[in-house]
Amino acid sequence: MGEAAGTGRKSIGARRNPDSADAILDAAEAVLAEAGYSGFSIEAVARRARAGKPTIYRWWPSKAALLLDVYQRQKRVDVPDTGNLEDDLVGFLKNLFAHWRLTASGNVFRSLIAEAQSDSHAAAALAGYATGRRAHTGQVIERAKARGEVAPEVDAGIVADLIASYAWRHLLTNRLDEDQATLRTAVRYVISGISARRR
Known part of the structure; x- marks a missing residue:
């Protein structure tokens, strides 16, 4: 039995666009891989994803919430x-x-x-x-x-x-x-x- 990724958290605010959310999570993974935890920020993810910071904060209220979704997405x-x-x-x-x-x-x-x-x-x-x-x-x-x-x-x-x-x-x-x-x-x-x- 495998553990499903991202099952433990519900979004807040407006409903997520799955394609946009995936692009943001892809960008977050890339920033984390390149800059590590100390270099990880919402600003860096927004630049990488070409998304607005308000969009990211609407779906993930904090850096930690975004990181947890990245963690769960990778966890198998x-x-x-x-x-x-x-x-x-x-x-x-x-x-x-x-x-x-x-x-x-x-x-x-x-x-x-x-x-x-x-x-x-x-x-x-x-x-x-x-x-x-x-x-x-x-x-x-x-x-x-x-x-x-x-x-x-x-x-x-x-x-x-x-x-x-x-x-x-x-x-x-x-x-x-x-x-x-x-x-x-x-x-x-x-x-x-x-x-x-x-x-």
């Missing part, structure tokens, strides 16, 4: 459906870490997290994205519930948060080369717990 991370929760989560983390490590998206997302610490628009955009991702990963847990692997009372959203926290920490500390055995150990801790007196 398969979430396995193996019939086993541990294998699904290990496979997901392995694919996610590889994507962040081997493409520019890891740097983009790391920068967005950093900007969200001091910019309210970035924080709101990131929170909206994280809510969508929480629900998406939670579906993996719900599938496992339906198979009887997970107790009915378990909150799938909290488990999704634990997996995301592990992933985001590794992204922020640039530790994306963990081997599969380490990923499996982390997933087992989440699934089985660490208490010596497991019930």
Whole structure:
């Protein structure tokens, strides 16, 4: 099961013209590739796309919102459906870490997290994205519930948060080369717990 790009955000204001929106996103990707995050600006994207800044701001209220759409457009991370929760989560983390490590998206997302610490628009955009991702990963847990692997009372959203926290920490500390055995150990801790007196 692949992750659809751009599904987590709704436009504001006037309805987007798909061709114009694609041209702006193409320009944003090009600016990001050439100038990096520090050189990325709405002005640079507008020049590259030959679009007005008001048009861009009507559809993306902040630089962070535009960057998140670029990030989601580039993101292709398969979430396995193996019939086993541990294998699904290990496979997901392995694919996610590889994507962040081997493409520019890891740097983009790391920068967005950093900007969200001091910019309210970035924080709101990131929170909206994280809510969508929480629900998406939670579906993996719900599938496992339906198979009887997970107790009915378990909150799938909290488990999704634990997996995301592990992933985001590794992204922020640039530790994306963990081997599969380490990923499996982390997933087992989440699934089985660490208490010596497991019930």
